[in-house]
Each structure stands twice: as structure tokens, then as C-alpha cells.
Amino acid sequence: MIEQLQTRLPAISIHARDLLRLRQLADAAAETYPATAEFLAREIDRAAVLPQDHPADDVVTMQSGVTFRDDVTGQTRSVTLVYPDEADVDAGRISILTPIGAALIGLSPGQTIAFQTPAGGWRSLTVITVVPPS
Numbered sequence: 001m002i003e004q005l006q007t008r009l010p011a012i013s014i015h016a017r018d019l020l021r022l023r024q025l026a027d028a029a030a031e032t033y034p035a036t037a038e039f040l041a042r043e044i045d046r047a048a049v050l051p052q053d054h055p056a057d058d059v060v061t062m063q064s065g066v067t068f069r070d071d072v073t074g075q076t077r078s079v080t081l082v083y084p085d086e087a088d089v090d091a092g093r094i095s096i097l098t099p100i101g102a103a104l105i106g107l108s109p110g111q112t113i114a115f116q117t118p119a120g121g122w123r124s125l126t127v128i129t130v131v132p133p134s
Contacts, residue, residue, distance in 0.1 A: 009046065009113065010107065010111040010112065010113055011048070012043065012046070012047045012048070012059075012105070012106030012107055012111075013047055013048045013049070013050050013056070013059050013106050013108075014043075014044060014047040014048075014049055014050065014061070014105065014106050015049075015050045015052075015054065015056045015059070015061045015062075016049055016050060016051055016052045016054075017052060017061075018061055018062045018105075019044070019049055021062075021083070022040065022044055022062075022096065022105070023041075023044055025040070025083070025084070025096065025097065026038075026040040026041040026044060027041075029097055033097055035099075035118040036097055036098065036099055036102055036118065037097070039099065039102045039103075039115065040096065040097070040102040040105070043102055043103075043105055043106060047105075047106050055132070056132065057130070057132045058108050058109060058130055059106060059107070059108050059130065060081060060104045060105055060106060060107050060108070060127065060130055061081070061105075061106075061132070061133065062081055062082065062083065062096065062105075062133070063080065063081065063082065063133035063134075064080065064081055064130055064131060064132060064133055065078065065079070065080050065129075065130070065131030066078070066079060066080075066081060066104055066107075066127060066129070066130050066131070067127075067128040067129045068104065068125045068126060068127050068128060069125065069126045069128060070123065070124070070125060071112065071114075071123075071124035071125065071126055072122070072123060072124055076128065078092060079092045079093065079094045079100075080092060080093045080094070081094060081096060081101055081104055081105065082094065082095060082096070083095065083096060084096070084097050099115065099117050099118065099123070100123075100125065103115050103123070103125055104125065104127065107125075107127045108127060108130065109127050109128060109129055109130055110126070110127065111126070111127050112124060112125065112126040112127075113125055
């Protein structure tokens, strides 16, 4: 199964309005959630930064709705990507400080990302649709 997962990281973009807060969050979470904080920091560092006035309608940003497929299980899920204090899994609001949240940031429809979970397993997600923040 791992051979089937995409190993090359897709190009991603992070909106300028989210950049500083995401950097601060990754730094602050380094001791509490080291693996996820490191993953988020790497994603931030490799992302292209979209200017403040860029609409980013087709990019997963904070507060975006996103429908994605888990390429390992085949399940499709729709969530809103939020900051940790707004997270509520039952309401479909997932934190950026989860492995899935950190993986989704910056992706566009059709893009796939494979990543190692904190437990050592592999996941692969493909973005199907993005709904910009309202």
C-alpha cells in the first residue's frame, strides 16, 4: 500500500493573513505536539505565500471548508479547518494542529499529499473541493 502513496510533496500556498499566526502556533505547540508542530512548520516553510489581496478561493486556508478523500480507506469527509480553540470534531471543525489539518493547509482541489502519522503509519489525502471562508 505504501508504494501506492504519492511520495513527492505537492506545491502549496498559504495566505498571508494566516502566515504569522500559523508560525506562532507551530512554535508554541513544539513541546506539546512535537510531530504535528514540526510537520506544520515544514509545510509553512515550503509554501508559497499568497498576498493579502489574493482571493485564495481554490486553496485550503484557515476557516475553509474542504472535502477530501482518505486514499488509504477510500472514505470522503467534509470539514472546516480551524485554529485549535475552535476545533469540534463532532461539528466537523478540525484543528490545524492535527496531522490531517496540517496536511490539508495550502492544498487545492485535485492535489494529493502523503504523510507519516505520529504513530508511524502512512496516510494519503486528496482534496476534492474547497469552499472559501464566508
